[in-house]
Amino acid sequence: MPELPEVETVRRGLEGVLVGARFDRVEQRRPDLRFPFPDRFVERLLGTRVAALSRRAKYLLAHMESGDVLIMHLGMSGRFKVLRAGANAQKPGEFLYEAGENSRHDHVLFAMSNGATVIYNDARRFGFMDLAREDGLAAHKLMSGLGVEPLGADLTPGYLAARCKGKRTTLKAALLDQRIIAGLGNIYVCEALYRSGLSPRRMASALATRAGRATGRAERLVPQIKAVLEDAIEAGGSTLRDYHAPEGDLGYFQHSFAVYGREGMECVLPGCGGTIRRIVQGGRSTFFCPRCQR
DNA sequence: AAGAACTCCTGTTGGC
DNA sequence: TGCCAACAGGAGTTCT
Numbered sequence: 001m002p003e004l005p006e007v008e009t010v011r012r013g014l015e016g017v018l019v020g021a022r023f024d025r026v027e028q029r030r031p032d033l034r035f036p037f038p039d040r041f042v043e044r045l046l047g048t049r050v051a052a053l054s055r056r057a058k059y060l061l062a063h064m065e066s067g068d069v070l071i072m073h074l075g076m077s078g079r080f081k082v083l084r085a086g087a088n089a090q091k092p093g094e095f096l097y098e099a100g101e102n103s104r105h106d107h108v109l110f111a112m113s114n115g116a117t118v119i120y121n122d123a124r125r126f127g128f129m130d131l132a133r134e135d136g137l138a139a140h141k142l143m144s145g146l147g148v149e150p151l152g153a154d155l156t157p158g159y160l161a162a163r164c165k166g167k168r169t170t171l172k173a174a175l176l177d178q179r180i181i182a183g184l185g186n187i188y189v190c191e192a193l194y195r196s197g198l199s200p201r202r203m204a205s206a207l208a209t210r211a212g213r214a215t216g217r218a219e220r221l222v223p224q225i226k227a228v229l230e231d232a233i234e235a236g237g238s239t240l241r242d243y244h245a246p247e248g249d250l251g252y253f254q255h256s257f258a259v260y261g262r263e264g265m266e267c268v269l270p271g272c273g274g275t276i277r278r279i280v281q282g283g284r285s286t287f288f289c290p291r292c293q294r
Numbered sequence: 295a296a297g298a299a300c301t302c303c304t305g306t307t308g309g310c
Numbered sequence: 311t312g313c314c315a316a317c318a319g320g321a322g323t324t325c326t
Binding site for chain 3 (some may be wrong): 002006034035044058073075076077124126127168176178185186187188238240284285
C-alpha cells in the first residue's frame with residue numbers, strides 16, 4: 001500500500017492519537033510479521049509515553065520517553081486502524097475492539113492512555129516492527145543504508161547524478177533503489193518519470209555527464225520527484241483497494257495518476273496522442289507514454 | 295560486486 | 311457461476 005505520501009498521511013493521522021499518550025496495554029498476537037518481533041517487545045512499550053512520531057523514508061518512528069524508538073514499516077498491505085473512546089469509553093488498559101470479519105489480520109493492538117485503541121492490520125505480513133535505542137537509531141541496520149529523503153534539501157540534481165554515474169541499470173530501477181533515494185515506490189517513480197518526459201527504460205547513467213555532473217535530464221527529474229510527492233501528500237495519498245488513512249479518510253491522489261494503472265489509455269499530455277504502455281521491469285509493472293517519455 | 299531474480303504472504307481481479 | 315492464473319503500493323536474500 002504505502003509509499004512515502006501514504007506513510008506521511010498515516011503519520012499525520014496517528015500523531016494526534018499517539019503523541020503524549022502512554023501504552024497502557026499492548027497485545028502482540030503473533031511472534032513475527034515479516035521478521036520476528038524484537039525481544040521483550042510488549043514489555044519495552046508498556047507504560048512509556050510517546051514523545052514524537054516521525055517518518056524516515058517509508059518508516060514510521062515512534063520516539064518514546066524511555067529512550068526507545070518503535071520502528072514500523074507497513075510493507076505492502078499494512079494499515080493502522082484507530083478506535084477512539086466514545087460514549088462507552090474503555091477503562092484504562094482495555095482495548096476498544098470487536099473481533100469481526102476483517103480482524104483476522106489484526107496483529108498488534110495498542111491501548112493508549114488517552115482512551116484510543118490503535119490496531120496494526122497487515123494481510124500479507126510484509127510489514128515489520130523493531131525497537132532501537134534513540135542514540136543508536138542512525139546506525140540501525142534498517143536506517144543506516146537509506147539514501148536521502150526525496151523532499152529534503154539533500155536531493156539535488158547533482159546528488160542524483162553523482163549516485164547514478166556509470167550505473168548500468170534503468171532509471172526505473174535506480175529510482176526504486178532505497179539506498180539512493182529513500183521513500184519512492186512503484187507508483188510515484190512512474191509518475192515522476194512521466195512528468196519529466198523520461199523513459200523508464202533509459203539508463204540511469206544518463207543523469208550524469210562524464211564528469212559526474214547533472215545533465216538536463218537530472219535537472220528536470222528532481223523537481224518533478226518532489227512535486228509529485230508534494231501533490232500526493234496534499235491529496236492525502238493514494239487510495240487503492242481498501243486502503244484508508246488511520247481515521248478512515250480516503251486519499252484521492254489516485255485520481256491524479258497520469259500513467260499508473262492506465263495501460264491502453266490515451267496520454268493526458270495535450271496534443272501528445274500517445275497510448276500508455278505497461279511493461280515489466282524487475283518483476284514490477286511500469287507504466288509510461290512511449291511518445292512523450294524519452 | 296553490481297545487478298537481476300527470487301522470496302515471503304494473502305486477497306482481489308479478470309479471463310475463460 | 312466457478313476456477314485459476316496473474317497481479318498487487320516492498321525490500322531482504324540469494325543467484326549470476
